Amino acid sequence: MSSIRQNAGHPLPDWRNLGVLLRVLLGVNVLALGGALARAPSLEGCLAAFVASAAWVEPLLLSNLGLLALGRDLLWRCPARIGQGLVLLLAGGSAALLWDAWRFLGLADGGRGELGRVVLLALLAAGVLLAYFELRARAFSPRVEEARLLALNARIRPHFLFNSLNTVIALIRSEPRRAETALEELAELFRALLREPRELVPLSDEIALGRQYLDLEKLRLGDRLQVVWEVDAVPLDTLVPPLMLQPLLENAVCHGIEASHQTGVVRVELNRQGETLQLRVSNPCHGRSGRGGNHMALDNIRERLALYYDMEARLEHGPVGKDYQVRIELPCRHSKPLQP
Template sequence: MLRILLGVNLTALAAALVQSRGIGEWMDRYIEMAAWVQPLLLINLALLGLFARAVRLLPARWGQSAVVLLAVLSALLQFDFWRFMGLEDGGWQSCARAAMLAALAAGGMLSYFEMRARMFSPALAEARVQALTARIRPHFLFNSLNAVLSLIRSEPGRAEAALEELADLFRALMRDHRDLLPLADEIALCRQYLDLEKLRLGDRLNVEWEVEAVPADVVVPPLMLQPLLENAVYHGIEPSGEPGTIRIGFARKGGELHVWLVNPCAGGAETAKGNRMALSNIRERLALYYDLEARLETREETLPDGSRAYRVFIVLPCRGSPP
C-alpha cells in the first residue's frame, strides 16, 4: 500500500509539472489534481484490501485485469459524481480521458510489481544461500571436535551427547531455508549451539533466556539468531577473558514479535566488522521474507554496573504456522 500511495502520487506530481506553465504553478496544479487522485486511490485500496483474498484466487492475468477494470469503473463513477455535483462539465472525451488515466496508473503499478516480483523471484531461492553464508565458522567445528575429544575418556556420555548436538546443528544448517520455521525450533537450535560453545568456554559463558507468552506456533526465518549468537560469543565473550552473560529475549507485542539479544561489548575494529557482516546478512534475509514489515536495530549501551553491552533488537510480524 505504501508503494502504491507513493507511486501514484509521484506520478501525479510529475504530471502536474508537465501540465503547469512554470514552477510557481506546479504545486497549485498538483493540489488540484490530488483532489481527484486521492479519493479514487483510497477507495481502490480499500476495495482491494476488502476483496484481496478473492482476487488472489484468480489466475494472475485475470487478477490484473480485474484490478485495472476496478480502477476504470471507479474513475468513471467518480467523474460522473463530480459532474452531478456541478464540479465538472466535460463531455464524453473528458470521461474517457479519466478512465484511460486510471487504467494507465493501475497498469503502471501492476507492471512495477510484476517486474519487482521477477527481480526478487530468485531471491527467495538465494535466501537459502544467504542463510548458509551465515553458517557456523569452520573453526567452530574444529574447536567443538577438540572439546569432544577431551571428554571421550573422562565423560564419554557427555561427549556422545555433544556429538549428537553437533550433528543436529549441521543438519539444520544444510536443510532447505526457504520456508519459515517454528520459533521453538530456532530456540532449540540456538540452545544446541550455545551448549557446544559451553564445552569450550566453560564458566566464562553464561546465558539468560527470557520468553514472555510467545505462542508456540509463531514462525520465524531459519538461522535468524544463530549468526548473532555466534558474533556474541566470538566478539563479546571470547576476547574479554572474563566471564560474560548473553541475554536473549522474546515477547509478543500486539501483532509483532520482539526479539532482543544483549552481549558484552569488547570493542575494537574487528568486532565492529564481524557484527556488520552478520547484521547485513540478517537484514537482507528479513527483507526477503517480510519486506518492510520487519526491522533490525543495534546500539551500544551502558549497563547499570558501568560495563558496555551490544544490543540487537528485531521486530517481526507475528505470524503463525500454516495449517
C-alpha cells in the same frame, strides 16, 4: 510452500505488504506530479495543480488499496491475466464512480468526455504499476531468490564447528555421555543448515536451536558463559526465518565472551508488541564501542529479512550502556501465507 511473498513469481504483488503499498503510493503520486507538470502553464502553478490532482487521486488510491488487500487471496487464485484485468477493472470503475459522485456534489464539471479522460488516466496509472510489478516479479523469481537464500544460509561461520568437535574429542574419554549429547546437538545444528531456506519455521524451533548452540559453547567456555532467556508471552508458533537467532548468538559469544577472559552474560529477550515480534540479543562490550569484525552475520540476516518481509522488518544494532545489543522487529505470522 514458498514464504517469499512480495517477490513470488505471480505478477500480482502482495497488496498487504508494506513495501508494496509504499511503492504504489509513491508511483501514483509521481505520475500525478508528472501530470501536474505537463498541465501547469508555469512552475508556480504546478503545486496548485498537483494539490488539485491529489485531492482526487488520494481517496481513490487508498480505497482501491484497501479493496485489493481484502481481495488479495482471491486475486492470487485467478489466472495471472484475469487477476490483472480485475485490478484494471477496479481502477477504471472506481474512478468513474468517484468522478460521478463529485459531479453530483457539484465539485466536477464536464460530460462524458471528461469522464473518459478520468477513466483512461486511472487505467494508465494502474497499467504502469502492474507492468512494474510483473517485471519485478520476473527479476526476483523464486529460483533467483532461493539461490540467494542458499548462499546467505551457507555463510554461517564454521569456527564454532571446529571448536565443538575439539571439545567433543576432549570429552570422549572423560565424559562419554556428555560427548554423545554434544554430538547429537551438533547433528541438530547441521539439520537446520540443510533445511529448505525458503520455509519460515516456528519460533520454538529457533529457540531450541539457539539453546543447543549455547549448550555446545558452554561445554567449551564453562562458567565464563552465562545465558539469560526472557521469553515474554510470545506465541511459540510464530513463524520466523530459519537461522535467524543462532548467528546472533554466535556473534554474542565470539565478541562478548570468547574475546575476554571475564565472565559474561548473553541475554536473549523475546516479546510481542501488537502484531510485531521483537527480538533483542545482548552481550558485554568489555570496554569496546562495538563488536569487531565486518558485521557479515548482521548483513546476512538483514538481507534475508528483506527477502522474506520486504520493508516490514528491521534490524538495528549498537552499544546500549555497557552491552552491545542487536534488535530485530518483524511481523507476527502464525500460518504459512497462501501462495499464488
